[in-house]
Amino acid sequence: MSLARACACTHGLTHMWHSLVCSRAPPARPPAGSRSAPRGARGQRRAGPPFQFLQVQKAGSKGSVGLIRLQRPQALNALCEGLMAELRRALDAFEADAQVGAIVITGSDKAFAAGADIKEMQGKSFQQCYGGAFLAGWDRVATVRKPTIAAVNGYAVSVPVSLRALCRVPHARGRDSWRSPPAVPITPSPGAGGTQRLTRAVGKSLAMEMVLTGERISAAEAKAAGLVSKVFPVDKLLDAAISCAEKIASNSKLVVAMAKESVNAAFETTLAEGNRTEKRLFYATFATDDRKEGMTAFVEKRKANFTDS
Numbered sequence: 001m002s003l004a005r006a007c008a009c010t011h012g013l014t015h016m017w018h019s020l021v022c023s024r025a026p027p028a029r030p031p032a033g034s035r036s037a038p039r040g041a042r043g044q045r046r047a048g049p050p051f052q053f054l055q056v057q058k059a060g061s062k063g064s065v066g067l068i069r070l071q072r073p074q075a076l077n078a079l080c081e082g083l084m085a086e087l088r089r090a091l092d093a094f095e096a097d098a099q100v101g102a103i104v105i106t107g108s109d110k111a112f113a114a115g116a117d118i119k120e121m122q123g124k125s126f127q128q129c130y131g132g133a134f135l136a137g138w139d140r141v142a143t144v145r146k147p148t149i150a151a152v153n154g155y156a157v158s159v160p161v162s163l164r165a166l167c168r169v170p171h172a173r174g175r176d177s178w179r180s181p182p183a184v185p186i187t188p189s190p191g192a193g194g195t196q197r198l199t200r201a202v203g204k205s206l207a208m209e210m211v212l213t214g215e216r217i218s219a220a221e222a223k224a225a226g227l228v229s230k231v232f233p234v235d236k237l238l239d240a241a242i243s244c245a246e247k248i249a250s251n252s253k254l255v256v257a258m259a260k261e262s263v264n265a266a267f268e269t270t271l272a273e274g275n276r277t278e279k280r281l282f283y284a285t286f287a288t289d290d291r292k293e294g295m296t297a298f299v300e301k302r303k304a305n306f307t308d309s
């Protein structure tokens with residue numbers, strides 16, 4: 001089966017990215033901490049105990065990119081509670097790290113993620129879902145203030161499609177790995193924002209078809225529908241996502257966060273409310289040193305030196 005690889009990033013992504021397409025089998029990726037770890041990697045970053053389901057490290061020539069790789073190969077990165085808890089912990093750590101200006105989330109060569117963990121959900125009762133606040137905290141990706149890029153390699157089923165929609169700038173690779181929440185075959189209704197975020201991202205017609213049939217779409221279709229911003233050849237995907245993240249990280253982190261918030265307002269509020277949010281944030285940039293530095297640097301025809309203040 002051909003695989004699609006995509007990457008999503010945010011200058012805004014609930015959201016994250018841009019995309020290219022490839023159709024050949026992906027090369028194996030080196031294990032965490034190996035010498036041939038992703039370009040510019042600066043070693044594992046751990047806040048608390050070691051990660052079981054993730055590789056977490058800094059990447060980019062200046063270590064300004066937080067790189068999170070989902071790593072649960074035996075279940076094609078299905079999103080079990082343990083993985084999601086680790087993802088929140090990794091995101092919290094990068095959010096608090098002043099060196100990190102953008103975050104890339106990627107998967108393995110075969111799968112970005114195969115959706116929520118069906119085996120974990122299979123025996124759950126209503127009481128356990130409601131009483132145990134199942135899915136609480138799953139929207140952490142959407143609430144991260146730093147731009148997030150989803151480098152989607154391999155299968156992206158259900159929740160990961162929503163996850164991508166959360167990471168505004170998707171980059172994709174491959175031919176046919178995007179699949180909507182399989183509402184009909186497996187669950188009565190996608191439950192982690194799949195019907196909402198997907199619909200806002202690609203429109204009602206395609207979202208309805210994807211949700212009701214559970215059929216996959218290709219990376220090229222995902223790009224045409226606006227689900228990803230770029231599609232890359234297999235061997236270029238991660239470097240492209242990291243480069244995009246580095247570029248974002250080289251800007252004022254303060255102003256980038258405001259820009260992301262402003263774009264997200266277009267996704268989550270009315271036009272009038274979004275315009276008000278944009279205006280307030282635009283005015284607020286005039287209180288920052290980085291706004292002054294950026295405009296002064298332009299007038300003086302030199303490179304801006306942002307201080308994130």
Ligand SMILES: CC/C=C/CC(=O)SCCNC(=O)CCNC(=O)[C@H](O)C(C)(C)COP(=O)(O)OP(=O)(O)OC[C@H]1O[C@@H](n2cnc3c(N)ncnc32)[C@H](O)[C@@H]1OP(=O)(O)O
Pocket residue numbers: 074075076078079114115116117118119120135155157158159181182186187189190191192
């Ligand atoms: C939280 C609220 C939202 C809910 C909506 C959802 O997200 S429901 C889950 C949606 N996901 C799916 O429907 C995908 C299910 N998986 C597949 O259809 C296939 O695995 C695949 C992605 C098409 C890949 O097929 P392939 O033949 O290549 O691999 P296998 O099927 O053999 O899978 C390998 C092992 O991975 C396990 N696995 C795959 N997906 C999940 C999953 N979502 N949850 C739990 N486990 C999963 C699979 O069971 C295999 O493990 P074994 O131990 O070998 O059985």
